[in-house]
Amino acid sequence: MSALEFEKPVLELESKLTELMKMPATDDMDIHKEITRIQQKIQRLLHEAYSKLTPAQKVQVARHAERPRFHEYIAGTFTDFTPLAGDRLYAEDKALVGGLAKLDGRPVVVMGQEKGWDTDSRIKHNFGMARPEGYRKAQRLMEMANQFQLPVISLVDTSGAYPGVDAEERGQSEAIAKSIESCLDLSVPMISVIIGEGGSGGAIAIATANRILMLEHAIYSVISPEGCASILWRSATHAQEAAAALKLTAQDLYELGLIDEIISEPIGGAHRHKEEMIEQVKLSLIRNLSSLTPWNTETIRLDRRKKFIQMGRLAA
Amino acid sequence: MNWLTNFIRPKIRSMVAGQKEVPDNLWQKCPSCDGMLFHRELKENSNVCYHCGHHLKIYVTERLDILFDDGYDLLKSPAVKQDPLKFKDRKRYADRLKEAKAKTEREDAIVLAQGTIGGFPVIVAAFDFEFMGGSMGAAVGEGILRAAEVAVEEQAALIVVPASGGARMQEGAISLMQMPRTVIARQLMKEARLPYFVLLTDPTTGGVSASFAMLGDVHIAEPGAMIGFAGKRVIEETIRQQLPDGFQTAEYLVEHGMVDMVVARKDQRATFAKLLGFLMPQSAALSVQHGGKSKRVKTGASGKALESAHKASGNIARYVADIPADLTAANSDKKQKRAKR
Numbered sequence: 001m002s003a004l005e006f007e008k009p010v011l012e013l014e015s016k017l018t019e020l021m022k023m024p025a026t027d028d029m030d031i032h033k034e035i036t037r038i039q040q041k042i043q044r045l046l047h048e049a050y051s052k053l054t055p056a057q058k059v060q061v062a063r064h065a066e067r068p069r070f071h072e073y074i075a076g077t078f079t080d081f082t083p084l085a086g087d088r089l090y091a092e093d094k095a096l097v098g099g100l101a102k103l104d105g106r107p108v109v110v111m112g113q114e115k116g117w118d119t120d121s122r123i124k125h126n127f128g129m130a131r132p133e134g135y136r137k138a139q140r141l142m143e144m145a146n147q148f149q150l151p152v153i154s155l156v157d158t159s160g161a162y163p164g165v166d167a168e169e170r171g172q173s174e175a176i177a178k179s180i181e182s183c184l185d186l187s188v189p190m191i192s193v194i195i196g197e198g199g200s201g202g203a204i205a206i207a208t209a210n211r212i213l214m215l216e217h218a219i220y221s222v223i224s225p226e227g228c229a230s231i232l233w234r235s236a237t238h239a240q241e242a243a244a245a246l247k248l249t250a251q252d253l254y255e256l257g258l259i260d261e262i263i264s265e266p267i268g269g270a271h272r273h274k275e276e277m278i279e280q281v282k283l284s285l286i287r288n289l290s291s292l293t294p295w296n297t298e299t300i301r302l303d304r305r306k307k308f309i310q311m312g313r314l315a316a
Numbered sequence: 317m318n319w320l321t322n323f324i325r326p327k328i329r330s331m332v333a334g335q336k337e338v339p340d341n342l343w344q345k346c347p348s349c350d351g352m353l354f355h356r357e358l359k360e361n362s363n364v365c366y367h368c369g370h371h372l373k374i375y376v377t378e379r380l381d382i383l384f385d386d387g388y389d390l391l392k393s394p395a396v397k398q399d400p401l402k403f404k405d406r407k408r409y410a411d412r413l414k415e416a417k418a419k420t421e422r423e424d425a426i427v428l429a430q431g432t433i434g435g436f437p438v439i440v441a442a443f444d445f446e447f448m449g450g451s452m453g454a455a456v457g458e459g460i461l462r463a464a465e466v467a468v469e470e471q472a473a474l475i476v477v478p479a480s481g482g483a484r485m486q487e488g489a490i491s492l493m494q495m496p497r498t499v500i501a502r503q504l505m506k507e508a509r510l511p512y513f514v515l516l517t518d519p520t521t522g523g524v525s526a527s528f529a530m531l532g533d534v535h536i537a538e539p540g541a542m543i544g545f546a547g548k549r550v551i552e553e554t555i556r557q558q559l560p561d562g563f564q565t566a567e568y569l570v571e572h573g574m575v576d577m578v579v580a581r582k583d584q585r586a587t588f589a590k591l592l593g594f595l596m597p598q599s600a601a602l603s604v605q606h607g608g609k610s611k612r613v614k615t616g617a618s619g620k621a622l623e624s625a626h627k628a629s630g631n632i633a634r635y636v637a638d639i640p641a642d643l644t645a646a647n648s649d650k651k652q653k654r655a656k657r
Contacts, residue, residue, distance in 0.1 A: 161526075163546030163554050168564060171574045172545040173525040180499045181531060200483075200492060201526045201545070208496040222483045222492040222523070227550075232405035232485065246488045247401045256400065258489050305503075308496045309461065312454050314397055 004060050006053075010045050010268075013038055046268040053217065056240040058249050059225055061217040062196050063159075066271040068278060070097060070114040070128075070155050073195065076278035077285065078103055078110060087136035090170065095126040095162070096134030096206075098141045103153065104286045109145040111138055111206060112155030115196070128197075129162035132175035135205050139175075142182040149297070151289055152183075152190040154206040159224065161202030176205040183208035184305060187297035191288050193263070193281060194218045194250075195270075210304045211288045212258070214250040215277070216265040220258075221248035258311060261288070346370055348540075362581045371538050371581060373518065376444040379477065380429050383440060383515075383585055388431035391439070391466060393423065393459035400454070401488050409486035416447045424455030425480070428463050430472070434589025435601040437472035439463050443479040443524075450480035452524050453487040457494030460528060464501035464512075471600060473511040473592055474501075478529045482522020491523070498528035511595040513588065516543050516566065516575065534591055535575040536584065537566035543575070 017038045020031060053061065061067070074081050078101035086092040098111030113130060116122030145152045161172055183190060183206065192209035198220030214220060223231075225243035230236045253259045263284050266273035292300070343352050351367035358366070362382055363374040380388055403409040417423065425447035429440045441463035443450040460476060467474040483491040505512035514532035518541035526545055537543060544564035552559060562568050569575040579587045 161545065163550045165551060165555060165557075165559065165563070168544050168546065168551070169572050171530070171572065173543075174530040174574055176526040176545070177495075177499065177528070177530040180496050180527060181503070184496065184499060184503060201495060201523055204492055204495050205526075208499075220489055220492075222488055223485050228405075228485050238405075242405070245401070245403050245405060246485070248488065253489055256490065258493060305500055308493065308500060311493050311497065312397065312400065312490045313458070314395060 004057070004064070006049055006057055010042055010049070013042050013045070017042070043267065046272075050217070050265075050268060054240075055219075055243040055246075055249050055252075056225070058217050059219055059239075059243050061269050061271075062219040064269065064271045067196050068270055068274045069117055070112045070157060070195070071117075072274060073112075073155055073278055073281060074101065074110065076275065077282040078108075079105075081110070084141065085137075087133045087140060089133070089136055091131075091133045093126075093131050093134035093137060094124055095128055095158075096130040096138060097125075098137060100150075103151075103282075103289065106151075106289070108151045108153050108289075109141050110153045110155070111141055112195075113158040113202075115157055126162060128158045129160060130158065130202060131162050131164070131167045132170040132172050135161070135172075135175035135179040138179050138206050139182040142179075142186055145188050146186060149188055151188050151292070152186060152209075153285060153289075154190070154192045154209065156192055156194045156198050156203045156207050156220075157196035158199045158202045159197050160199035161205070176201045179205040180208050184308075185301070186304070187301050189289060189292035189295055189300055190304065191285060191292075193285070194220050194259075195281070199224065208304070208308065210292060210300065210307070211260050213261045213263055213284060213288065214253060214259045215263050215270060215281075216250055217269055218250055219248045220250075220253055221246050256312070347372070364581055369539065369580070371518070371540055373445060373479075374581070375446070376427050376442050376479075379442055379517075380427070380431075380440060382581060383433060383475070383477075383588070384429070384431035384438070385433060385435065385585070386431075388429040388440070391428035391430055391462070393426060393428055393455065393462050395423075396454040396458050399486075400490055401486070403486040403488070405486075412448065412486070420444055420447045422447055424453070424459070425450045426456045426459035428459055428466075430466070430470070433473075433475075433585060434592055436589070436592040436596045437470055437600060438475060438588075438592070439467040439470070439472050440475045440477060442477040445479040448484065450478070450524075451482065451484035451491075452480055452494050452498075453484035453491045454494065456480075456484075457497040460498045460501045464504040467510060468504055468508045471508075471510065471597075473513065473596060474505050475513045475515055475588065476528060476532075477515045477517060478520040478524050479517045480521070480524040481519060482524050495523050495527035499531065502528050502531045511592060513591065515584065516541055516569075518542050521545065521547060530574065533595065535569075536577055536579050536587060537569060537575045538584075539566060539578050539580060541566040543569050 020035050023031065081099060081101040083097060083099035095113055096111065097114045101108060101110045113128040114125045115128035116125040142152060161176060190209040191211045192207040194214040196218055200222050225239040225246060226236045228246060229238040229242040250262045254262055263280055266276045270277040342355050346353055346365040346367060348365060348370035349368035351365060353365060363372045365372065398413060399410045422444055425444050427442050427444055432438060441460050464474055502512055511533050513534050513536065514529050516529060516535060516537040518538060520529050520543045525543060542564055543566060548559055566575060566578045570578055
C-alpha cells in the first residue's frame with residue numbers, strides 16, 4: 001500500500017502484524033496476545049488519525065492511488081452495467097464512462113470519471129480528465145434519461161477537465177456549460193456522489209444534481225490547492241495552507257449548505273475497506289433515490305433549480 | 317520652516333491644480349503595435365488603437381455608454397454574504413474586497429444596467445474587470461440571476477458582457493456553484509423566449525467561459541479577446557509545448573465554431589440592434605421616449621462620476637432594489653399600453 005506520511009506508524013505496525021501472522025501456527029498464547037494487541041493499536045491509531053485529518057491530509061486521502069474508483073463502484077453498487085460509448089459528434093472519451101445499469105433492480109443512467117488503477121489504465125482513461133467529448137457523451141446520456149424517464153446517478157472523481165490544446169479547440173468551455181445545462185434540464189431525479197476528487201468545472205459539469213452526496217474524506221473545490229497556492233501565494237509550496245483556506249472538505253461543504261449528505265468512510269479510509277465503502281454508497285444511493293421516487297417531471301426539475309438558486313443566498 | 321514655501325506655495329499650487337485637470341499620463345503605448353496614443357483621441361475612439369485597431373481594455377461604464385442608445389438606468393444587485401469562508405492567503409479576502417470597493421466604488425465585479433438598443437428594451441450585465449479581475453463569486457452570480465429575472469419581468473433582452481479571469485478562488489466552492497446558478501439565468505431567458513446574447517471581451521476564461529458565457533443565442537466577441545477554458549500556462553505545463561499563435565483569441569474561436577462573429581467596438585450597438593430586430597417580438601420596440609429622464613446616466617457623460625454623485629446624494633430611487641411588487645404593476649401597465657396599440 002502506498003504510504004501517506006501520517007499513516008507511517010500504522011503501516012509499520014501492519015507490516016509487523018503480517019510477519020507475526022506468517023509464523024507457523026502455534027499455541028503460544030503470547031503471540032496471540034501480541035497479535036490482538038497490535039490489531040487494537042492499529043485500530044486506535046487509525047481512528048485517531050482519521051478522525052482529525054487536516055484538509056491537506058484529506059486531499060491526500062481523496063487522491064489515494066488505491067481509493068476505490070468508478071469501475072469498482074459500478075461493479076459493487078450496480079448490476080447489469082452496460083456501458084455506452086461516444087458523443088455521436090467526434091469521439092469516445094474513456095475519461096468519462098457512462099451507460100445503463102440497475103440500482104437495486106431499478107434501471108438508471110450512471111456516469112462518472114474513471115481515473116484508472118495502474119499505469120496502462122490511467123493513460124487509457126486520461127487520469128479521469130475528460131475532454132469535450134466526455135461532457136458531450138454525458139449530455140447524450142442525460143437526454144436518454146429524460147426520454148426514458150430513468151434516474152441519473154453520477155460518481156465524480158476528477159482533478160478537473162483536461163487542459164489541452166485539442167480540448168480547447170473543440171470547445172471545452174461550451175461542453176462543460178452545456179453539460180451543466182443538461183443536468184438542470186433533467187425531468188428525472190439526479191444524484192451525484194463525490195467519491196474522491198471533485199475538481200472544479202470538470203466536476204460540477206456532472207454534479208448539478210437534486211442530491212449531492214460526498215464521501216467523508218473526499219474533496220470538492222473550485223481549484224486545486226496547488227493551483228490556488230501558486231496564484232495567491234505565488235508558490236505551490238503553500239498548498240497546505242491553501243487546502244485549509246479553500247474549505248474543500250466534505251464537512252466544510254456540508255456546513256456551507258452546498259452538499260446534502262456525508263457518507264461515512266470505514267476507519268482508516270475508503271482505500272482500506274473498499275467493499276464496506278462501496279456497500280455504504282450503495283445503501284445511501286438506494287435510500288436517496290427512493291426518497292425522490294415517484295417524481296413529477298416538472299417538480300423534480302424545478303426543485304433542482306430552486307436548490308441552486310437558494311445556494312449561498314442570504315436569508316430573505 | 318519657511319512661511320513662503322510651506323504656506324503660500326502649496327496654496328497657490330492647489331489653486332492652480334484645481335483649475336486644470338491634467339491626467340498623469342497623457343500618452344500611452346499601444347500594447348499591440350507600439351504606436352503612441354494620445355489619451356483624448358484614444359477615449360474618443362472607444363479605447364481602440366487608432367493606428368492598428370487593437371482593442372484596449374475599456375472601463376465598464378464607458379462600455380455601457382457605447383452599447384446603449386442613449387443612457388441607461390443602473391439596477392441594484394441583491395446583497396450577498398461577504399467573505400463566507402473567512403478566506404486568507406497572504407492577505408485577507410475581506411481586505412481585498414474593501415480595497416476593490418474603494419477603488420471601483422462598486423459593491424462587486426458586476427454592473428447591471430437597463431436601457432434600449434435600437435429601441436428595444438435591454439438589460440446588460442457587464443463585468444468590471446477592475447474589481448478583482450472580474451472574478452465570479454456569489455455577488456456576480458446573484459447579479460446575473462437578477463439581470464435575467466428583471467429581463468423576464470420587463471420582457472427585455474439580456475446581454476452579458478464577461479471580462480473575467482474566472483471563478484473567485486477566495487469564495488471556494490461557493491464560487492464554483494455560480495456556474496450552475498448563471499446557467500439558470502440563461503434558462504430563464506430561454507423559457508421566456510427572449511434573446512440572450514453574450515459579448516465576449518478580453519479576457520473570458522475559466523468558470524465564466526464554462527458556464528453562462530458559452531450558452532448565448534448569439535456569441536459576439538471583441539477583436540483579439542482572449543477566450544478559453546484553461547489558462548495558457550496550465551496548458552503549457554500539461555502538454556509541455558509552445559502554444560500555436562493566436563490560440564484562444566476571438567478569431568480562433570470563430571474558426572473553431574464557438575463564436576458567431578468578431579465585431580469591432582464601434583459596430584457592436586448596431587449589430588445588437590440588428591439581431592434584436594430579428595429576435596425580439598415586434599411589439600417590443602419602444603419609441604425612445606425617456607431620453608430626458610432626470611435620473612438616467614446620459615451617454616457621453618462620465619457614467620462613473622454621475623453614479624457616485626447619485627450615491628453621495630443618497631438618491632437610490634433609480635435602483636430597482638425593491639421592485640417585485642412595483643415592477644409587476646408597472647409592467648402590466650406597459651403590457652396594457654402595448655395591447656392597446
